Amino acid sequence: MRRSPRPAGGNGQGAGDDDRVRVDLRAAARTPRKDLFLRFGFGAGVSLLAAVASRLFGPFVGGVFLAFPAILLASLTLVAEEEGLTSARDDARGAALGTLGLAAFAVVAAVLLPHHSAWLALGAATAAWLVVSLGAYAIARATGCGVEERPRADK
Secondary structure (H helix, E strand, O other): OOOOOOOOOOOOOOOOOOOOOEOOOOHHHHHHHHHHHHHHEEEEEHHHHHHHHHHHOOOOHHHHHHHHOOHHHHHHHHHHHHOOHHHHHHHHHHHHHHHHHHHHHHHHHHOOOOOOOHHHHHHHHHHHHHHHHHHHHHHHOOOOOOOOOOOOOOO
């Protein structure tokens, strides 16, 4: 997924349509192999760390490591190198909003799974993730969070 390109010379005023999200399936085919291996390696490393932590300290601690977004750091590094710090910052903010949705998913699933069918519990948890993630995005956008920051003038 990529954001639409920002207009040249944009001053960050107004939240127009310059940050719409779109899906570009051909972008995966254009991704350099080095980048794919870096993301895969980082994700595998975090998964291995989670397995070791789970073995040493129990499944609860291992699960905490699995909650870590395994490829986020590698992806943000690549985005910062290729598209700039502004794009990496925007991706990090998006990941934070998605994490709020993931927390909602976990809470709903934990509450419903012991008492209801997996289909119902996971369906409700997925709906909670979607509502919370999109709601957080709408609130952030309405309050102006993520609007391009301008450097402060030294006085």
